[in-house]
Amino acid sequence: SSSSSSSCCGYRVFPAAAAVATNSPNFSSHRPLLLPPASSSYHTRFRRLALRCCTRRNATTSTADVTSPLTTRRGGGGTREEGQAAVRGRRGRRLDEGDDECVPSAEDASITVRTLYQNGDPLGRKELGKCVVRWICRGMRAMASDLASAELHGEHPVEDEVRRRLGLVTAVGLTATGGLAFVIQAQPYLYAVPMPKGLEALCFKACTHYPTLFDHFQRELRDVLHQLQRQGLIPDWRATHSWKLLKEFASSAQHRAVVRKVPQSKPVHSGLGMDLDKARVIQGKIDDFVNRMSELLRIERDAELEFTQEELNAVPVPGENSDSSKPIEYIVSHGQAQQEQCDTICNLIAISSSTGLGGMHLVLFRVEGNHRLPPTTLSPGDMVCVRTCDSRGAGATSSMQGFINNLREDGCSITVALESRHGDPTFSRLFGKTVRIDRIHGLADALTYERNCEALMLLQKNGLHKKNPSIAVVATLFGDKGDVKWLEQNHVVEWGPAEVDGLTESGRYDDSQLKAISLGLNKKCPVLVIQGPPGTGKTRMLKELITLAVEQGERVLVTAPTNAAVDNMVERLSETEVSVVRVGNPARILSSVASKSLGEIVNDKLSTFKKEFERKKADLRKDLRHCLKDDSLAAGIRQLLKQLGKSLKKKEKETIKEVLSGAQVVLSTNTGAADPLIRRLETFDLVVIDEAGQAIEPSCWIPILQGKRCILAGDQCQLAPVIFSREALEGGLGISLLERASAMHEGTLATKLTIQYRMNDAIASWASREMYGGSLTSSPTVATHRLVDSPFVKATWITQYPLLLLDTRMPYGSLSIGCEEHLDPAGTGSFFNEGEADIVVQHVFSLTNSGLYFLFFA
Numbered sequence: 001s002s003s004s005s006s007s008c009c010g011y012r013v014f015p016a017a018a019a020v021a022t023n024s025p026n027f028s029s030h031r032p033l034l035l036p037p038a039s040s041s042y043h044t045r046f047r048r049l050a051l052r053c054c055t056r057r058n059a060t061t062s063t064a065d066v067t068s069p070l071t072t073r074r075g076g077g078g079t080r081e082e083g084q085a086a087v088r089g090r091r092g093r094r095l096d097e098g099d100d101e102c103v104p105s106a107e108d109a110s111i112t113v114r115t116l117y118q119n120g121d122p123l124g125r126k127e128l129g130k131c132v133v134r135w136i137c138r139g140m141r142a143m144a145s146d147l148a149s150a151e152l153h154g155e156h157p158v159e160d161e162v163r164r165r166l167g168l169v170t171a172v173g174l175t176a177t178g179g180l181a182f183v184i185q186a187q188p189y190l191y192a193v194p195m196p197k198g199l200e201a202l203c204f205k206a207c208t209h210y211p212t213l214f215d216h217f218q219r220e221l222r223d224v225l226h227q228l229q230r231q232g233l234i235p236d237w238r239a240t241h242s243w244k245l246l247k248e249f250a251s252s253a254q255h256r257a258v259v260r261k262v263p264q265s266k267p268v269h270s271g272l273g274m275d276l277d278k279a280r281v282i283q284g285k286i287d288d289f290v291n292r293m294s295e296l297l298r299i300e301r302d303a304e305l306e307f308t309q310e311e312l313n314a315v316p317v318p319g320e321n322s323d324s325s326k327p328i329e330y331i332v333s334h335g336q337a338q339q340e341q342c343d344t345i346c347n348l349i350a351i352s353s354s355t356g357l358g359g360m361h362l363v364l365f366r367v368e369g370n371h372r373l374p375p376t377t378l379s380p381g382d383m384v385c386v387r388t389c390d391s392r393g394a395g396a397t398s399s400m401q402g403f404i405n406n407l408r409e410d411g412c413s414i415t416v417a418l419e420s421r422h423g424d425p426t427f428s429r430l431f432g433k434t435v436r437i438d439r440i441h442g443l444a445d446a447l448t449y450e451r452n453c454e455a456l457m458l459l460q461k462n463g464l465h466k467k468n469p470s471i472a473v474v475a476t477l478f479g480d481k482g483d484v485k486w487l488e489q490n491h492v493v494e495w496g497p498a499e500v501d502g503l504t505e506s507g508r509y510d511d512s513q514l515k516a517i518s519l520g521l522n523k524k525c526p527v528l529v530i531q532g533p534p535g536t537g538k539t540r541m542l543k544e545l546i547t548l549a550v551e552q553g554e555r556v557l558v559t560a561p562t563n564a565a566v567d568n569m570v571e572r573l574s575e576t577e578v579s580v581v582r583v584g585n586p587a588r589i590l591s592s593v594a595s596k597s598l599g600e601i602v603n604d605k606l607s608t609f610k611k612e613f614e615r616k617k618a619d620l621r622k623d624l625r626h627c628l629k630d631d632s633l634a635a636g637i638r639q640l641l642k643q644l645g646k647s648l649k650k651k652e653k654e655t656i657k658e659v660l661s662g663a664q665v666v667l668s669t670n671t672g673a674a675d676p677l678i679r680r681l682e683t684f685d686l687v688v689i690d691e692a693g694q695a696i697e698p699s700c701w702i703p704i705l706q707g708k709r710c711i712l713a714g715d716q717c718q719l720a721p722v723i724f725s726r727e728a729l730e731g732g733l734g735i736s737l738l739e740r741a742s743a744m745h746e747g748t749l750a751t752k753l754t755i756q757y758r759m760n761d762a763i764a765s766w767a768s769r770e771m772y773g774g775s776l777t778s779s780p781t782v783a784t785h786r787l788v789d790s791p792f793v794k795a796t797w798i799t800q801y802p803l804l805l806l807d808t809r810m811p812y813g814s815l816s817i818g819c820e821e822h823l824d825p826a827g828t829g830s831f832f833n834e835g836e837a838d839i840v841v842q843h844v845f846s847l848t849n850s851g852l853y854f855l856f857f858a
Contacts, residue, residue, distance in 0.1 A: 122211040131196035132203055136216050139190035139207075144221035146189070151225070151242045152233055183210050186217070218246060278483055279464050285478045290460040293698050294453060296733040301449050303725035343439040345376055345414065346389060350431045356599070360585065361418045362405055365435060372411045380404050381587045382439050386416055389436040400430075401445060403587040417587055451674040452698040459701050469683040469708045472526035476749070477741060484745050494524035500548065512754045513541045519751055520545045520711050521552065523685075529741045529750040530713040533776050534767070535758025539690070542713055543572040546688060550578050550664045554685035557678070558667045559703045561695035561721075563588045566667050569690055570596050573665060581663040584672050598677070602655050613648050617641065670695055673703040683708060690714065692738040696721045700737045712738045717771045755779050760786065760802035793851045798843075806839055 125133050187207060195203045206212055225237035234240060348365040356362045363386075367373055378384070380403075387399040405415040416437065463474040476484055497518030503509060509517065516530045532538025546556050558573075560566045563584065570593040573580045582589060582597045589597050603610075620641050627633045660666060660681055668678060670689065687707035689700055693714035704710045716739040723729040742750040754775055756764050761778040768776035787799040798804070808819040819835030848854055 122215045123206060123209055128202050128206055128212075129199065132199055132206055135193055135196055135199075135203055136190070136206055136212065137220065138193045139186065140213065140216040141220040141224065142192065143186055143189040144217060144224045147221065147242055148224045148228060151240050152228060180210070183208055183213060186213050214250075218250065221246060278479070282475060282478045282483070283464055286460055286463050286474070289478070290456045292731070293456055293733070296728045296731045297449065297452055297456075297698060299731070300723060300725045300728040300733060303728065304445075307724055343377060344436060345373060345378065346434075346436040348414070348435045348437060349433075350435060351413070353431075356405075356417065356586075362415055363402075363418055363430065364413055364415050365437070366413045368434065370412060373407070373414060378404050378407070378414070378437070378439055380406050384416060385438045385440050386418065386430065386435060388430065388433045403585055405587045417585060448671045448699075451671045451702060452696070454674065455701040455705065456698055458705055462705070468705070470526075470705050470710070472708070473704055473710055476527045477737075477744070481745050484748065494522060496522065498522040503544075509537075509541065509544070510755045512752065513537060516541055516751050516753065517545045517548065521548055523554075523709070526709045527741060527749050528709075528711045529738055530711060531715055531738075531742065531750060531752040532713060533715055533717070533753065533756060533772055535756035535764070535782075536753035536776075537757060538713055538715075538753060539568065539572055541753065542569070542688065542690060542711075543576070545711070546573065546665060546686075547576050547578055549686050555663075555682075556665045556686045556688060557673065557684040557703055557707055558665060558688045558690065559670045559673050560690040561670050561699065562691065563669060564590075565691045565694075566669055567593050570667055573667075579662065579664040581659060581666050583660075583666060583668040583675060583678060598656065598659060601659050602652065605655050605659070606651065609651055610648070613644065617644060620644065668703075670699040670702055673706065679706065681706075685709075686711065688713065689738075693717075693736050694719050694721055695736060696723075696733055697735070697737040697740065712741060714738050716742060757782055760784065762802045766803075787847075787850075787852060790852070790856075796846075796850050798846055799850050799852070806843065808836055808839065 128136075190203075190207045221242065222237070225234065225240055225243060228234045229237045237243060345367075347368045349368055351364045351366050353361055353363045382404045384402050384404060385399045386402050400418055402416045402418040405417045407414050414437070459474070462468045463478075464471060468474070497515060498521040500514065500518050500521060503514055503517065513536075516528075519525055519528050520530070530538065530541075532541070546558065549556055558566070558569055560569065566582065566584070567590040570580060570582050574593065574596060580596050581601060582593060584597070586594070586597055586599045594600055620637055624634060624637045624641075627637065656677060657680075660677060666678060666681070666684075668675065672678075684707040687703045687710040689695070689703060689710065689712050691714045692700060692712040693716045700712070714736075716736060721734050721736055723734045725733075728734075752772075752775065755777055757779045758764075759778070759782060761783040764776060764778045768774050786802050787793055788795050793799055808816045810816060816835060818838070819833060821831045821833050824830045824832060844857060847857070
């Protein structure tokens with residue numbers, strides 16, 4: 001037959017009479033064939049290997065079990081020597097005519113392939129490896145060359161042959177069509193190529209995977225036809241019948257049903273299920289929000305710096321290479337006259353510094369000459385400005401913000417906690433020079449500004465990231481009504497109340513409070529807004545909600561815009577058995593809740609360790625004094641002292657981590673939640689922001705991004721965020737997240753407490769009518785209560801009326817003498833009225849004379 005063969009595309013072309021096993025459906029008896037060399041027995045080899053790969057008695061073998069039959073192919077059971085001998089015997093033995101009796105039929109082989117047939121996405125090098133992919137390419141190239149030969153000779157209509165090869169029609173001797181028929185047609189070509197050694201299991205997996213075979217066949221057919229075109233054998237490879245029919249079949253429903261199923265939209269998060277189109281719309285809203293808020297924060301920052309400049313009577317110092325992103329330094333020029341007002345301490349010297357919890361720099365100052373501190377009204381927690389000065393107390397240098405940490409009992413020293421950055425030159429300039437400390441009522445805080453900007457960047461970058469725990473919160477607060485309805489229909493969120501056992505029967509809470517608690521405990525409610533008008537028991541309700549959330553296994557982060565609001569919540573939670581930790585500057589934490597602060601808890605746990613540390617440190621220092629002349633020994637002791645100090649810091653870090661990780665509730669301010677001590681903790685299950693109506697929205701995103709869901713509690717009808725810049729206020733910075741979320745999605749996110757327990761109904765009805773649309777009602781316990789009903793209070797016309805209006809206008813409309821409003825000369829934009837202040841003082845004196853205790857006033 002070699003004399004009658006010809007070459008085409010690297011393969012030998014044989015006459016039809018040279019083909020063997022003509023009963024196989026892979027060959028045609030009336031045309032030349034393009035086959036690999038030495039192919040006379042590869043049909044038999046295919047059927048033999050296919051049958052060995054899947055035994056007849058277990059025709060339902062899965063693809064995961066193909067390794068065992070292939071192991072049998074290489075020797076089966078028995079010893080290793082017996083298996084190797086069997087393999088050597090098979091390799092050295094030629095197939096003769098008598099062996100056809102043991103070879104299964106084409107139908108038997110097709111049954112084997114039928115059991116292992118697979119669909120899905122095509123497998124590539126990552127799943128199969130380079131060697132197996134190369135093996136598939138060689139087999140599919142042989143099949144493509146065989147089909148191209150029919151196209152080249154054109155002795156009969158090629159459509160029928162192509163359709164048969166692609167499985168569009170039932171092949172002779174088979175009942176399979178479509179992808180399965182194509183896989184069966186491809187087997188002889190694949191098994192004619194030697195398998196890579198040791199990769200037989202992957203080869204068999206690939207040779208029964210229809211999408212993988214079809215992709216490679218399509219690629220190889222294109223290459224073969226393109227090569228024939230370059231050789232001038234065909235005019236245009238794209239116009240060939242085989243390529244047209246192949247592309248037609250590739251776009252058919254029959255083919256698409258079993259290969260490469262492209263999803264309609266890729267989900268962003270497996271739990272959220274938000275598709276890409278919706279995610280892009282929400283991401284666009286987030287981008288617009290972040291850009292707008294970043295600009296408003298910058299405007300507000302400039303206004304705060306201007307106010308600080310007026311507060312300190314300072315002028316900005318322009319640098320040669322000024323950067324708008326960095327805080328502006330100020331030259332402050334004050335005389336020593338302020339020391340007479342007890343708000344300033346001059347002529348101080350920095351003695352030492354240490355690092356406190358949270359990275360605060362604690363600097364110890366003493367008066368020059370070991371004198372006592374002058375009389376001062378400064379106390380722990382006061383905000384101060386620290387800067388160098390000359391001998392007369394006049395300062396002319398950049399300032400630093402800090403807080404009074406403590407005043408020593410010796411009366412000669414004072415400790416200030418400075419929020420300084422690493423490598424800050426201002427901090428280093430404090431040492432070796434005379435320093436003064438001034439109490440200030442407000443100073444532009446660079447740290448707060450930076451943390452707000454950082455929260456916006458995290459929101460923009462990770463808001464819709466699949467690993468963001470608060471993705472449902474972000475999608476709810478930036479999605480439209482349709483998105484939220486879609487989430488609800490797909491059971492991603494659930495706005496209904498949760499079951500609360502025992503609360504209804506206790507009678508301690510009214511219906512509106514029970515509804516708020518139930519909604520807050522629903523783990524599928526990502527955002528909840530609780531509006532609590534004055535006297536409605538909002539703080540008491542939040543305490544119960546947090547306690548119940550802890551009982552159901554949730555870790556809670558509680559924040560508020562002010563330290564006072566945080567400490568108030570700490571006091572309430574301290575009455576329960578919940579494990580509470582207050583994180584923040586110790587100097588700004590009330591003494592009544594100091595025992596719950598992180599610093600106090602850590603110090604208590606380290607008390608024994610620190611005593612042992614001080615004892616070892618004293619012994620080492622004593623030894624060091626006795627061996628100063630021995631340099632090598634002294635160096636060793638110094639190294640031990642250094643290691644001892646490192647052991648203390650390491651123990652402190654471990655204790656801090658242990659305390660915070662074991663806390664059921666962690667409390668801090670909104671910006672304090674950006675402290676690395678909190679951010680390094682595991683994700684919180686619930687974030688509660690109290691007095692959220694007083695916080696700007698960027699600060700709320702600091703704690704929100706650290707939890708899976710959030711509760712915003714407050715009242716947008718009471719105090720709003722403090723904004724210095726009118727431009728920032730008009731731009732929307734004064735709109736709190738609580739106010740924005742309350743109006744979203746037709747009020748779906750919000751609930752309101754409707755019964756107040758604080759004031760007479762004459763007072764509450766006015767507030768209800770003017771501020772709450774008449775929805776606020778009074779509890780019967782306080783609806784008719786008056787001052788005269790209190791014990792030891794005299795009955796006078798003042799104590800008998802629940803509501804008095806003190807009008808400062810005369811009958812003809814003119815103001816009373818001295819009751820005119822005046823603008824604050826300090827430039828704060830505020831007004832004051834000394835006449836009205838005098839009237840209030842007189843009214844308070846009248847109440848105290850009636851027997852009312854002064855602590856009852858607010």
